[in-house]
Amino acid sequence: MAQTIALVDDDRNILTSVAMTLEAEGFEVFTYKDGQEALREISRNPPDLAILDIKMPRMDGMELLTELRKRGDLPVIFLTSKDDELDEAMGLRMGADDYIKKPFSQRLLIERIRAVLRRREPPSAGAEVVHRGDLTLDSTRHLCVWKNQHVNLTVTEFLLLQALARNPGHVKSRDQLIDAAYGEHIYVDDRTIDSHIKRLRRKFREVDDTFGAIETLYGVGYRYSGE
Numbered sequence: 001m002a003q004t005i006a007l008v009d010d011d012r013n014i015l016t017s018v019a020m021t022l023e024a025e026g027f028e029v030f031t032y033k034d035g036q037e038a039l040r041e042i043s044r045n046p047p048d049l050a051i052l053d054i055k056m057p058r059m060d061g062m063e064l065l066t067e068l069r070k071r072g073d074l075p076v077i078f079l080t081s082k083d084d085e086l087d088e089a090m091g092l093r094m095g096a097d098d099y100i101k102k103p104f105s106q107r108l109l110i111e112r113i114r115a116v117l118r119r120r121e122p123p124s125a126g127a128e129v130v131h132r133g134d135l136t137l138d139s140t141r142h143l144c145v146w147k148n149q150h151v152n153l154t155v156t157e158f159l160l161l162q163a164l165a166r167n168p169g170h171v172k173s174r175d176q177l178i179d180a181a182y183g184e185h186i187y188v189d190d191r192t193i194d195s196h197i198k199r200l201r202r203k204f205r206e207v208d209d210t211f212g213a214i215e216t217l218y219g220v221g222y223r224y225s226g227e
Contacts, residue, residue, distance in 0.1 A: 002028040003117060004047040008038040008064065009079065010056045018051075021106045022113075035059030039067050042074070049075045049117055051109075052096075062094065069095045073142070075116045075155050079104070095199060097156045098182075115182060120155050132165045133226040135213070149207040156181050157200050160193070164214060164224035173221040197222060 005027050009015050012033070019029040030047065032038035036059045042050065050068065054061035061078060068074055078099040097116050100109055120142070130137040136145040142158060144151045153161065163180035164172055172180075174190045181196070182188055197214060204211040213226040 002026055003049070004028045004030065005113065006030050006032065006038060006042050006047040006050040008032045008035060008050065008056070008061070009053040010034060011053070014053075014079075018106065018109070021110070025110055027113075035061065035064035039064055042068065043071065046072070046074060048120075049077065049113060051077045051079060051113075053079045055081065065094050065096060073152055073154050075120055077109075077112055077116060095154050095157075097154050098188075116155060130162060130165050132168055132224065133213075135165060135226055137162055137165060146204055146211070147208055151203050151207060153200070153203065156196055157203070160196055161200060161214075161224075164222060165226070168224045168226055171217055171221050171223045177222065 003026075005022055007015060007018055007022070007029055008031075009018075010033050015031045015033065019031050022029045030041065030045075032041065034056050035052075038050075038052075039059065052061040052064055059067075065076055065078075068076065076096045078096045080099050080101050098112050100112055128139045130139075134147045137143070137158070139158075139162065142153075142155075144153050144158060144161065159181040160177055163177055174193045177193050178188055181193075197216075201211065201214055204213075213224055215223050215225050217223065
C-alpha cells in the first residue's frame with residue numbers, strides 16, 4: 001500500500017504543486033487548507049506523516065501540532081518561513097520531527113519525508129530492546145518506558161535517546177546525534193539537537209521530576225548516565 005501524507009497549507013499553489021510531486025513519487029496525499037479541517041480528518045484517518053505550514057488562519061501549525069501530540073506520535077515536518085528561527089525552535093520544542101524552510105526544493109522535501117518515514121520503520125533483523133536501569137526502549141514497538149511508566153516520544157526523540165542509551169557513559173557529539181537521528185546526508189544545525197534534548201528531558205520529568213540521566217557536556221555533547 002502507498003504511504004499516506006497529510007499536507008496542510010493555506011497556499012493553494014503549494015498544495016497543488018507539492019501534492020503532484022509527492023503523488024508522482026508514489027505517495028497518497030490528502031490536502032487541507034487550514035488546521036481545523038486537517039485536525040478533524042487526521043483524527044478520523046491518521047496518515048503515515050503530516051506536513052504542516054506554521055502560519056495559517058483559524059488554526060495555525062503550532063496549534064495543530066499541539067492537538068496532534070495529544071493524540072499520539074504521528075511524524076510531523078514543519079514548513080517554516082525563510083528566516084523565522086523562532087518558529088523552528090518552537091516547533092521542535094513542541095515535538096515536530098523535522099522542519100524545512102520556504103522556499104524549498106521539492107526534491108529536498110521528498111528526501112526529508114523519506115528519512116522520517118525510514119526512521120519510523122522497525123528494524124529488519126529482529127527486535128532491539130535496550131534496558132538501562134529504569135529505562136526500557138523497544139525499537140520494534142516504538143516503546144519507551146521509564147520506571148514502569150510510558151513516555152510518548154516522537155521518532156526523532158526516540159532515536160536520539162536510543163543512540164545515547166546504547167552506550168551509557170560515552171559522550172555523543174551533536175554531529176554524531178544528528179547522524180543517528182537524521183542520517184548522514186541530511187543537514188540540520190546543532191540547535192535542532194539541543195531543542196530535541198530539552199523536550200526529551202521535559203517529557204521524562206513529567207513522569208519523574210528527579211530525572212537526570214541525560215547529561216550535557218558543554219562544548220562537547222551529551223551522554224546517558226544511567227546504568
